Every structure is written in C-alpha cells, then in structure tokens.
Amino acid sequence: MRFLDKVVIVTGGAQGIGRATCENFAKEGAKVAIVDFDIEKGTALQEELNKMGFETLFIYADVSKEEDIAAMSDKVYRHFGAIHILVNCAAKGIIKGIDASVEEWQAVFMTNVVGYVTCVKYCLEAMKKNKSSAIVNIASISGFIAQPEYLTYNTSKGAVVNMARCLAMDLAKYNIRVNNVCPGTIWTKNNEFYIGRDYGVNREEADRHPEIGGKHLLQRVGTPEEVAKSVLFLASDDASFITGENLMVDGGYTAKS
Numbered sequence: 001m002r003f004l005d006k007v008v009i010v011t012g013g014a015q016g017i018g019r020a021t022c023e024n025f026a027k028e029g030a031k032v033a034i035v036d037f038d039i040e041k042g043t044a045l046q047e048e049l050n051k052m053g054f055e056t057l058f059i060y061a062d063v064s065k066e067e068d069i070a071a072m073s074d075k076v077y078r079h080f081g082a083i084h085i086l087v088n089c090a091a092k093g094i095i096k097g098i099d100a101s102v103e104e105w106q107a108v109f110m111t112n113v114v115g116y117v118t119c120v121k122y123c124l125e126a127m128k129k130n131k132s133s134a135i136v137n138i139a140s141i142s143g144f145i146a147q148p149e150y151l152t153y154n155t156s157k158g159a160v161v162n163m164a165r166c167l168a169m170d171l172a173k174y175n176i177r178v179n180n181v182c183p184g185t186i187w188t189k190n191n192e193f194y195i196g197r198d199y200g201v202n203r204e205e206a207d208r209h210p211e212i213g214g215k216h217l218l219q220r221v222g223t224p225e226e227v228a229k230s231v232l233f234l235a236s237d238d239a240s241f242i243t244g245e246n247l248m249v250d251g252g253y254t255a256k257s
Contacts, residue, residue: 002236004029007080009073011063011119012090015043016188017138021087021231026054028232034058035075037092047088063090063115064107073122085235088116088137092156093190097149105152107239111165112156120167124176128179132175134235137164138227141250145257161246168244177243179234184250185212185221199232 008025012018014036022032039060059075061068063183076083092111094104100189107166116137119190127133142150143157168178185191187203195206207213208221216222230249233239248254 001029001208002232002238002251003085006030006084007033007076007082008085008087008235009033009035009076009083009119009123010087010089011035011061011115012138013087014038014045014058014188017183017186017224017227017231018087018089019045020228021089022056023049024225024228024232025085025235026056028054030085031080032056033072033080034050035061035063035072037062056142060169063119064092064110066118069115069118069122073119073126076123077126082128082130083123084133084157086119086123086127086133086135087235088119088135090115091138094152095150096149096152100152108117108152108156109159112153113159117167120178124171127176128174130175131178132237132240134239135164135167135171135177135178136231136234137180138231138245139164139182141182141184141248141254143182144254164246165244172243176240177234178241179244180246181227181234182246182248182250182254183222183227184216184248184253186227187221188224191221193247215253215256216250217256220251222249222251 008030010022013034022034026032031203034042042058046056049056061070061072092108093107139160140157142154143161164178164180213220227249
C-alpha cells in the first residue's frame with residue numbers, strides 16, 4: 001500500500017496503459033481521478049473500481065483544451081482535498097510524415113506536449129503543498145529513435161523527453177520529481193487494431209513477428225500492466241532520488257537499436 005491516501009490524477013485513464021495505471025494505483029491505496037474524454041469507458045472504470053471498494057472519481061476532460069484542464073484540476077482538489085501525483089498518459093496518435101497538415105501538427109502537440117505542461121501548470125499549486133510530489137509522463141521509445149512516416153508522433157514524444165528534464169530542474173525546489181516512462185510496443189486495444197490491420201496477426205503471432213515482437217530483445221511486445229508497474233515505481237518513495245529521467249520499458253528495443 002505505497003500510496004495509501006495519496007491523490008493521483010491519471011489523464012487518458014479510461015483505457016490501455018492509463019487504465020492499468022489507475023487500477024494499480026487503486027490497489028495500492030490511492031484515491032484515483034480517472035481523466036478521459038471517453039465518458040462511457042471512464043464511467044465504467046470508475047463504477048468497476050468503486051464496487052471493489054476503491055475510491056475513484058471519473059472526470060471528463062479533453063487535455064488539448066486549457067479550460068478542461070483547469071476545471072479538472074479544480075474538481076480533483078475540491079473532491080479529494082489534495083493532489084500528490086500526476087500521470088500524463090493522454091495522447092493523440094496522429095502518425096504522419098512530411099505530408100502532415102498544420103492542423104494535424106497542432107492537434108498532436110496540443111495534446112501530447114502542451115496538454116502535459118498545462119496539466120502540470122494547473123496541478124502545481126496543490127502539489128506544492130505536499131512534502132513531496134511526483135509527476136510521471138508517458139513518453140515513448142519514439143522520442144529516441146527514427147521510424148518511417150512517424151514524424152508527427154516521434155517529434156512530440158521527443159519534446160516530452162526534454163520537457164521532463166526542464167520541469168525536473170524547475171520543480172526540484174518544491175521537492176516535486178518529474179520523470180518519463182518510455183514504452184516500446186505495448187499490446188493495447190488500439191495497437192491490437194492497428195497491428196491486426198497492418199500485419200494481419202494476433203497477439204501470439206505479433207510476438208514472433210520480426211517487425212513487432214522481434215524488434216525487442218525479449219522477443220515479444222509488452223503489456224499495459226508492465227508499463228503501469230513502472231509508473232508506480234517512479235511515482236513512489238522507492239524512487240525518491242530519481243528525477244529528470246527516462247525509464248525505458250521496451251524489452252530492450254532501444255538497447256538493440
């Protein structure tokens with residue numbers, strides 16, 4: 001119960017890595033704010049976790065919109081009375097090359113970069129009231145490597161890499177730690193759809209495929225649970241002397257690259 005009575009915000013918390021992160025924080029005693037623009041999935045997760053005896057709250061928010069973020073942070077603070085941990089997990093998956101439009105660039109950066117920073121901005125005053133706080137961003141190995149026709153997504157994740165370093169420097173005086181988790185290929189519902197569409201393979205076949213699981217030293221794709229466990233480590237007191245870092249949760253993908 002590393003997070004007993006800690007208040008945690010997880011953006012993009014209704015599905016995939018975000019959902020697994022909410023579930024794991026709740027199981028370790030946290031009060032969890034599930035933030036997402038998918039009302040159906042967010043409400044269902046809140047009801048599921050609350051029936052299990054966990055204390056959660058679903059809040060609708062589009063993190064590309066400042067007014068939504070401001071309202072979300074205010075609701076969390078008024079409901080729980082504190083904010084100890086912020087997990088920036090929401091992401092816009094527009095994957096385009098040089099043909100991307102200005103509107104597509106703006107959409108990616110308003111969620112994946114500006115949205116992250118704006119969540120920090122509006123949670124900061126509450127987090128400063130604690131003896132210590134933590135921010136964990138879901139970045140990606142895509143912030144470190146080149147991938148064909150991934151220009152928009154990789155550039156946004158590269159920005160998150162340096163954003164965390166800058167925030168870690170600026171917020172250290174408040175004892176607020178800022179780190180990134182950088183997943184490799186993770187078997188989420190979204191990736192299941194795109195991998196099935198593009199390669200025509202299921203999970204077991206994806207693990208064996210040279211361009212999917214085969215890209216990782218461990219010869220498989222990862223799970224949302226494995227990423228969530230890494231998020232909890234960086235958010236916990238077990239990582240009390242870690243800030244400004246990027247934790248690769250990639251089965252050795254970047255070590256192999």
